[in-house]
Amino acid sequence: GENVEQHPSTLSVQEGDSAVIKCTYSDSASNYFPWYKQELGKRPQLIIDIRSNVGEKKDQRIAVTLNKTAKHFSLHITETQPEDSAVYFCAASHMNTGFQKLVFGTGTRLLVSP
Amino acid sequence: EAQVTQNPRYLITVTGKKLTVTCSQNMNHEYMSWYRQDPGLGLRQIYYSMNVEVTDKGDVPEGYKVSRKEKRNFPLILESPSPNQTSLYFCASSLLPIDNEQFFGPGTRLTVL
Numbered sequence: 598g599e600n601v602e603q604h605p606s607t608l609s610v611q612e613g614d615s616a617v618i619k620c621t622y623s624d625s626a627s628n629y630f631p632w633y634k635q636e637l638g639k640r641p642q643l644i645i646d647i648r649s650n651v652g653e654k655k656d657q658r659i660a661v662t663l664n665k666t667a668k669h670f671s672l673h674i675t676e677t678q679p680e681d682s683a684v685y686f687c688a689a690s691h692m693n694t695g696f697q698k699l700v701f702g703t704g705t706r707l708l709v710s711p
Numbered sequence: 712e713a714q715v716t717q718n719p720r721y722l723i724t725v726t727g728k729k730l731t732v733t734c735s736q737n738m739n740h741e742y743m744s745w746y747r748q749d750p751g752l753g754l755r756q757i758y759y760s761m762n763v764e765v766t767d768k769g770d771v772p773e774g775y776k777v778s779r780k781e782k783r784n785f786p787l788i789l790e791s792p793s794p795n796q797t798s799l800y801f802c803a804s805s806l807l808p809i810d811n812e813q814f815f816g817p818g819t820r821l822t823v824l
Contacts, residue, residue, distance in 0.1 A: 639817075642815070698769070701753045
């Protein structure tokens with residue numbers, strides 16, 4: 598089955614710096630790659646996603662890139678702010694007996710210091 | 712307000728005492744799923760349902776049961792809870808299976824003594 602690895606597990610940056618979180622996946626048939634943000638004590642919420650027919654997608658300060666050949670995708674946050682501090686999860690979606698199953702990475706705890 | 716609700720939010724119980732965590736969504740979503748979240752392991756899928764009376768196992772189904780008798784409800788049942796089921800549980804729903812934003816409930820923190 599699909600396996601998603603996420604690095605780093607923790608990331609500390611200064612406010613205004615950029616942050617990059619990387620994920621690799623194992624199933625070349627995966628075609629949907631969402632990123633979820635989970636603030637402390639809250640539920641995960643979708644922040645951006647990308648489909649396999651696209652190489653990059655941007656939404657204000659966040660962007661996601663996808664390299665299908667290497668089977669990895671990354672989340673880029675520019676001009677980080679303290680409110681970006683949270684746990685970020687990547688995920689990959691693949692077909693399983695006719696149903697697309699979502700497999701999550703283990704999460705990255707991002708801490709943005711003022 | 713469009714939302715996914717779970718009850719209870721917190722539960723402390725003892726080994727072997729059957730319990731049910733309820734999940735309800737008011738968005739007419741067809742797809743619903745249960746996840747457990749453990750430190751260092753991320754979110755792991757327990758069971759999912761593509762529609763009424765259609766359910767299937769996720770990655771960690773052992774010790775859990777689910778049912779989908781109505782479109783809006785997807786309860787998670789622990790027939791005989793054990794301490795290794797101590798975890799944070801999330802229910803989620805989406806309009807389409809997976810290739811679409813999943814809306815998560817607020818979570819249920821379960822402790823099994």
